Amino acid sequence: MVQAGKASQWLAENGFDHQALEADHEGVEIIKVEPDFLIPICTALYAYGFNYLQCQGGYDLGPGQELVSFYHLIRVSDNADRPDEVRVKVFLPRDNPRVPSVYWIWKTADWQERESYDMYGIIYEGHPNLKRILMPEDWVGWPLRKDYISPDFYELQDAY
Numbered sequence: 684m685v686q687a688g689k690a691s692q693w694l695a696e697n698g699f700d701h702q703a704l705e706a707d708h709e710g711v712e713i714i715k716v717e718p719d720f721l722i723p724i725c726t727a728l729y730a731y732g733f734n735y736l737q738c739q740g741g742y743d744l745g746p747g748q749e750l751v752s753f754y755h756l757i758r759v760s761d762n763a764d765r766p767d768e769v770r771v772k773v774f775l776p777r778d779n780p781r782v783p784s785v786y787w788i789w790k791t792a793d794w795q796e797r798e799s800y801d802m803y804g805i806i807y808e809g810h811p812n813l814k815r816i817l818m819p820e821d822w823v824g825w826p827l828r829k830d831y832i833s834p835d836f837y838e839l840q841d842a843y
Contacts, residue, residue, distance in 0.1 A: 688712030693731055703836050711755075713770045716783045721773055725754070725785050730798040732758040733769060736789035741799035746830040750776045752782050754792075775805060777828070784840050785809035798810035820830065 686779040687695065691714050694701055697709035701724060702715040709773045716724050741752050751772055758767040773782050784807035796807040797816040804825035807813055815822065824831055 686715055688714075688716065688769070690728065690731065690733070692749065694724060694727060697727065697731055707770070709769045713772060715772050715774065716777065718773055721771070721785070722783045722788075725756075725771065725788050726787050728756055728769065728771070729788050732760075732767070735759045736760070736791045736795075736836050737768075739785070741803040741805050741827075742819065743777075743803060743827065743829045748777070748820065750773070750777050750780045750805055750828075752780075752799060752807075754785060756787055780805040782806070784813075786810050791824050795816035801825075 685703045686707050688706065690712055691701065691703040694714070700720055701715070704713040704715050706712055734756060735757045737757050738755040739753070741750060743750055751774055753773075754771040755761055756769050756771065760766065775782060780803070782805060784792065784796055786796065786807070787809065792810070793810075794816060797813060798804050800807060800810075800813055801815045801817050802825060814820065818826065823834065826833070
């Protein structure tokens with residue numbers, strides 16, 4: 684049984700459906716959210732004081748498994764030496780990884796969501812400019828997926 688943190692308890696008290704996950708190694712609270720509830724929950728967390736999206740990213744749980752879009756939120760205030768933190772995770776099917784963009788809540792999501800799109804193929808619906816940011820526009824595939832095979836791949840020893 685996972686002990687719910689402050690943000691998770693507040694969300695539950697206010698009727699927001701989510702799941703508390705085990706805190707990370709530094710004690711940062713982690714909550715799991717369904718894609719359809721990401722915007723309402725993030726809007727609520729913003730209203731609760733989480734006014735800064737420190738980091739947004741993605742990762743792959745493995746070939747054939749889900750992709751994850753995560754959001755590390757901080758409550759920034761004057762003279763805060765240890766601000767509150769919470770991490771929101773959305774687990775997505777790899778065959779159709781779609782989630783709403785949080786750009787309209789935190790503008791810092793702009794390039795971070797584009798990078799997650801570019802590397803993992805996660806579609807951030809509603810993003811104002813969702814296009815590749817690191818790879819060429821005509822690149823095929825999503826390079827950081829664990830089942831990705833690079834085009835024209837060759838072994839290092841073949842390069843010499």
